[in-house]
Structures are given as C-alpha cells and as structure tokens.
Amino acid sequence: MTPTRPVPAADAAASGGPPGLDIVCDGLVRIFTSEGVEVVALQGLDLEVRRGELVAVVGASGSGKSTLLNILSGLDVPSAGSASVAGHDLLTMGRAERLRYRRTTVGFLHQQATANLLPYLSAIENIQLPMLFASGQRDERTTRAREILQVLGIEECAPRMLGELSGGQQQRVALGVALANRPMVLLADEPTGELDSRSSDEVFGAIRRANEELGTTVVVVTHDVHVSEQVSRTVAIRDGRTASEVRRHVTRGADGGELVISQEYAVLDRAGRLQLPKAFVTALGLRDRVRLELEGDHIGVWPEQPREGQGEEKP
Numbered sequence: 001m002t003p004t005r006p007v008p009a010a011d012a013a014a015s016g017g018p019p020g021l022d023i024v025c026d027g028l029v030r031i032f033t034s035e036g037v038e039v040v041a042l043q044g045l046d047l048e049v050r051r052g053e054l055v056a057v058v059g060a061s062g063s064g065k066s067t068l069l070n071i072l073s074g075l076d077v078p079s080a081g082s083a084s085v086a087g088h089d090l091l092t093m094g095r096a097e098r099l100r101y102r103r104t105t106v107g108f109l110h111q112q113a114t115a116n117l118l119p120y121l122s123a124i125e126n127i128q129l130p131m132l133f134a135s136g137q138r139d140e141r142t143t144r145a146r147e148i149l150q151v152l153g154i155e156e157c158a159p160r161m162l163g164e165l166s167g168g169q170q171q172r173v174a175l176g177v178a179l180a181n182r183p184m185v186l187l188a189d190e191p192t193g194e195l196d197s198r199s200s201d202e203v204f205g206a207i208r209r210a211n212e213e214l215g216t217t218v219v220v221v222t223h224d225v226h227v228s229e230q231v232s233r234t235v236a237i238r239d240g241r242t243a244s245e246v247r248r249h250v251t252r253g254a255d256g257g258e259l260v261i262s263q264e265y266a267v268l269d270r271a272g273r274l275q276l277p278k279a280f281v282t283a284l285g286l287r288d289r290v291r292l293e294l295e296g297d298h299i300g301v302w303p304e305q306p307r308e309g310q311g312e313e314k315p
C-alpha cells in the first residue's frame with residue numbers, strides 16, 4: 001500500500017537525513033509555559049515516516065497532535081530531543097533555512113480551507129501564488145498549477161472564485177496551494193473535519209492521489225475513522241508519546257476477494273518503555289507495579305501479587 005515513487009524535485013538535493021526516511025523524531029519534548037504553569041505537550045515522542053508513506057496520526061484532544069504538526073512544519077521549535085524532516089534538522093536550522101523549508105520542503109493543509117486561500121483570487125491563481133516565492137517562469141507556473149488541479153480532480157474549477165466552489169472543492173484548492181512548490185512532505189491537520197462524508201471522501205481521495213502520483217510523503221492528523229482506516233499505518237499518540245500503531249495490508253481471501261488485515265502494535269521506545277493499551281490495564285486491574293516474566297518468545301505481564309505469607313506489602 002506504500003508506493004515507491006520519484007522524489008519531488010523541490011528537495012531532491014536535501015541531504016543528511018537517514019536513507020529512505022523523510023521524518024525522524026527521537027525523544028521529542030515540547031514544554032509550554034502559560035501563566036507560570038508548565039504544560040508538557042510532548043514528552044519523548046518517537047516517530048519515523050518513510051519516504052512516500054501516508055500515515056494517519058490519531059489521539060484524544062490534548063494528546064499533542066497539533067504540537068507535533070507545528071514542529072514538523074517549522075512553525076514551532078521543540079524544547080528537547082531531535083527531529084529531522086527531509087534532511088533538515090528542525091532544532092538547529094537558522095532563519096533563512098527555516099523560511100526556505102516552510103516554503104518548499106513542507107506543505108500544510110489546515111482544517112479550514114480559507115486558511116490557505118485568498119478570496120479575491122481564482123482557484124488557479126491561488127495555487128500559483130506560492131510559486132512566486134520559489135523559482136520558475138510564468139508559463140511553467142501555469143502548467144504546473146494545471147497539473148496539480150488535474151491530479152486533485154478539479155480542473156474545471158481553475159477560473160472560479162472561492163465563492164463559486166463547494167466546501168470540498170475549496171479544500172482541494174487549498175491542498176493545491178500546499179502542493180504548489182512540490183513539497184517532499186504534506187502535513188494535514190484535520191483536513192476533512194468540517195466536511196460532509198461525500199466531500200470528505202473527495203478530499204481524502206485527492207490527498208491519496210498526491211501521495212501516489214506526486215510521491216509526496218503525507219502525515220494526516222484526523223479524528224475521522226473513515227480516513228484513518230484507509231491508510232496502511234495509523235499512529236496513536238497518548239499523553240505526548242507515540243503509544244501504539246495499527247498496520248494494515250491487503251491480501252486475498254479464500255473466495256479471491258480483497259481482505260484488509262489490520263494488526264495493532266504497542267510502540268517500544270529506545271529506552272525500552274511501552275504504554276500498555278488502556279483496555280488491557282483496566283481488564284486486569286493493573287496499577288503501580290506489574291510482574292514481568294521472560295518466556296521463550298514473549299514477555300508475560302501479571303498484576304503484582306502480595307508475597308506469600310506477608311499479605312499487603314508495606315511501604
């Protein structure tokens with residue numbers, strides 16, 4: 001399900017990142033201070049995304065999803081840890097590199113289409129606008145904008161003003177703006193959050209085509225189960241850490257039809273920590289300490305038992 005395609009031109013020259021990986025976050029920490037109170041939004045988050053992958057990020061409100069996207073987009077800087085995107089070190093890059101990075105390496109799609117669009121420009125003019133800040137001739141910009149409109153399935157919208165477009169069409173034009181400078185990575189924050197299910201399908205279909213036909217690596221934050229179930233990897237964030245992952249692949253069933261197999265994994269960080277799923281913790285009443293036992297090919301986890309003859313352990 002994860003295609004391998006040509007690297008987008010805008011950042012093909014970027015070097016220094018691990019081969020085949022577009023995003024690498026290691027022990028990422030972001031602490032906000034608000035009115036003297038510290039809020040730890042990310043507490044040692046690890047994440048790797050391969051070139052050309054389409055990954056969904058899910059998690060409860062306040063778990064740190066937007067904080068992660070803001071860091072990956074170059075808008076915000078982490079407090080500690082390391083993060084690199086397409087070979088750019090997000091902690092150490094200077095102002096000029098950060099500006100170039102935000103213009104050409106990453107594209108950002110917001111929940112509200114209007115955040116990416118100017119109402120007094122047509123759809124194609126909106127898509128051409130970010131290209132003015134990168135290199136290229138006028139003809140080249142027009143050709144590329146038309147190609148993008150075609151990939152996103154909205155060629156007929158080229159001359160229309162925003163008021164003449166449906167919500168789903170506006171969001172696809174906004175996606176075109178995010179893709180205008182051929183970014184290596186597209187970051188989308190709840191891109192279907194304000195749309196009905198038909199428009200949501202159209203927008204997510206356009207994101208998939210950008211991933212498959214333009215080779216753009218995509219990270220999409222979503223609460224939309226319909227979206228997260230359509231990607232090969234969904235990463236769940238809990239309390240500022242990547243807690244678990246669902247991987248899906250398509251196989252053939254006994255009747256020859258397509259069968260989607262999905263498997264949930266807990267994420268083990270470099271220090272050996274993992275978060276047990278809440279349902280498992282509740283089912284066995286686990287708390288404070290658990291007993292571990294190494295078996296031949298797995299580890300057993302048991303609730304702590306009072307020691308024989310001693311009853312409850314004293315503090």
Ligand SMILES: Nc1ncnc2c1ncn2[C@@H]1O[C@H](COP(=O)(O)OP(=O)(O)OP(=O)(O)O)[C@@H](O)[C@H]1O
Nearest residue numbers: 032033034039041060061062063064065066067068
């Ligand atoms: N600028 C800020 N100042 C102080 N605290 C912040 C700031 N930005 C985020 N936070 C806090 O950091 C935590 C993570 O917030 P974040 O917006 O990343 O969560 P989220 O998973 O995107 O939530 P939602 O799904 O509601 O958008 C929250 O406790 C939030 O209140």
